[in-house]
Amino acid sequence: MTEASLKVAIIGSTGYGGVELIRILLQHPQVEIASVISASSVGEPIAAGYPHLNEIMCDTLDGVDPKEIASKAELVFTATPTGVSAKLVPQLLAEGLKVIDLSGDFRLKDSSDYVKWYKHDPVDEDALEQAVYGLCEWYGEQVQGQSFISNPGCYATAALLGMAPILKAGLIDPDSVIIDAKSGVSGAGRGVNLGVHFSELNENFKAYKVNAHQHTPEIEQVLSELHGKPVTVTFTPHLVPMTRGIMCTMYAKLKAQVSNEDLVKLYQEQYAGRRFVRIRPAGTYPATKEVYASNYCDIGFSVDERTNRVTILSVIDNVMKGAAGQAVQNLNVMMGWEESTGLLFTPVYP
Ligand SMILES: NC(=O)C1=CN([C@@H]2O[C@H](COP(=O)(O)OP(=O)(O)OC[C@H]3O[C@@H](n4cnc5c(N)ncnc54)[C@H](OP(=O)(O)O)[C@@H]3O)[C@@H](O)[C@H]2O)C=CC1
Ligand SMILES: CC(=O)N[C@@H](CCC(=O)OP(=O)(O)O)C(=O)O
Numbered sequence: 001m002t003e004a005s006l007k008v009a010i011i012g013s014t015g016y017g018g019v020e021l022i023r024i025l026l027q028h029p030q031v032e033i034a035s036v037i038s039a040s041s042v043g044e045p046i047a048a049g050y051p052h053l054n055e056i057m058c059d060t061l062d063g064v065d066p067k068e069i070a071s072k073a074e075l076v077f078t079a080t081p082t083g084v085s086a087k088l089v090p091q092l093l094a095e096g097l098k099v100i101d102l103s104g105d106f107r108l109k110d111s112s113d114y115v116k117w118y119k120h121d122p123v124d125e126d127a128l129e130q131a132v133y134g135l136c137e138w139y140g141e142q143v144q145g146q147s148f149i150s151n152p153g154c155y156a157t158a159a160l161l162g163m164a165p166i167l168k169a170g171l172i173d174p175d176s177v178i179i180d181a182k183s184g185v186s187g188a189g190r191g192v193n194l195g196v197h198f199s200e201l202n203e204n205f206k207a208y209k210v211n212a213h214q215h216t217p218e219i220e221q222v223l224s225e226l227h228g229k230p231v232t233v234t235f236t237p238h239l240v241p242m243t244r245g246i247m248c249t250m251y252a253k254l255k256a257q258v259s260n261e262d263l264v265k266l267y268q269e270q271y272a273g274r275r276f277v278r279i280r281p282a283g284t285y286p287a288t289k290e291v292y293a294s295n296y297c298d299i300g301f302s303v304d305e306r307t308n309r310v311t312i313l314s315v316i317d318n319v320m321k322g323a324a325g326q327a328v329q330n331l332n333v334m335m336g337w338e339e340s341t342g343l344l345f346t347p348v349y350p
Pocket of ligand 2: 082102103104105152153154155183184185186187188189214215237239
């Protein structure tokens with residue numbers, strides 16, 4: 001470890017997002033994990049709940065005490081449920097800590113949207129004003145040098161990276177966007193409930209929160225900003241019996257005559273130099289396994305001349321690019337480091 005290492009703490013280190021942050025940060029050359037934090041298992045070794053960390057990470061879990069965290073670390077990842085981050089983040093910022101929040105609490109700029117879609121009380125307005133939405137491929141310049149980053153939602157990341165370029169280029173009818181999304185079960189976190197019970201999920205495929213998912217206003221917020229006028233989308237998430245991965249299959253009405261090759265060129269230009277977005281050659285489509293355990297987002301297209309619609313496919317690993325990987329990407333950009341530092345994982349295949 002070099003003396004210049006940034007000391008970080010992880011609140012919610014016993015959850016899937018937190019333990020993925022540990023996996024990434026243990027091999028990040030410019031970071032030292034100074035504290036792993038839990039509300040429910042203080043004093044226990046982190047490896048007790050995650051035996052895959054045996055002899056890799058010997059730390060015991062610290063409690064949630066903002067002053068103590070500030071005495072050990074300069075930056076905190078809050079990998080905590082929505083509603084919990086809302087209360088914690090203002091206390092952490094008040095201690096002078098930098099914060100990267102993985103929850104949905106500070107993504108929506110309009111408090112009334114947050115109350116409506118998340119069904120929580122409004123978040124602290126000062127903290128919300130400080131929050132920068134950390135979709136680096138679009139807002140990287142705004143992330144640089146900031147103290148508080150709100151990490152995008154998993155579905156929103158896949159949907160926005162896939163849909164934003166074509167919308168911004170004015171090639172589709174902005175009122176015609178349909179996002180049909182599927183997620184692996186780790187997206188629901190480590191907590192157990194009937195919805196993620198093996199017998200309920202295995203050999204099953206189900207939609208949930210139809211027209212009511214909390215990432216809908218997040219997707220609309222960004223697309224509206226890029227379009228310059230309000231955009232609404234139809235968004236349907238589904239659960240798939242697999243561990244990791246999100247696929248968004250998206251449809252929109254075309255306003256101009258374009259070919260698959262035109263779209264490949266447009267997307268390659270839009271994402272030139274962006275390490276983590278990979279555009280598929282015309283006529284080929286990405287699959288979730290091709291980004292498994294990596295920070296990549298892979299995108300493919302099919303223009304249908306018969307219906308004058310385009311189908312856009314976008315895949316990510318929900319725990320990586322959809323959560324912990326993107327959070328570390330934000331850390332790198334925030335700190336002025338190379339965006340891909342510690343993140344160049346080759347996808348695990350098969
Ligand atoms: N899983 C995913 O793919 C994605 C998750 N997210 C978001 O990231 C956040 C973390 O998700 P994930 O890791 O999956 O969730 P988990 O349910 O797996 O973990 C949440 C963690 O939060 C901790 N926690 C709960 N209550 C408190 C509290 N009051 N104070 C401090 N810590 C608390 C728990 O730890 P303990 O009981 O030990 O305190 C738990 O380990 C969530 O907001 C989620 O919505 C975003 C994108 C994708
Ligand atoms: C499969 C599954 O349950 N996925 C979660 C993903 C969203 C999430 O993690 O919550 P925030 O991004 O809003 O914080 C869900 O649909 O609620």
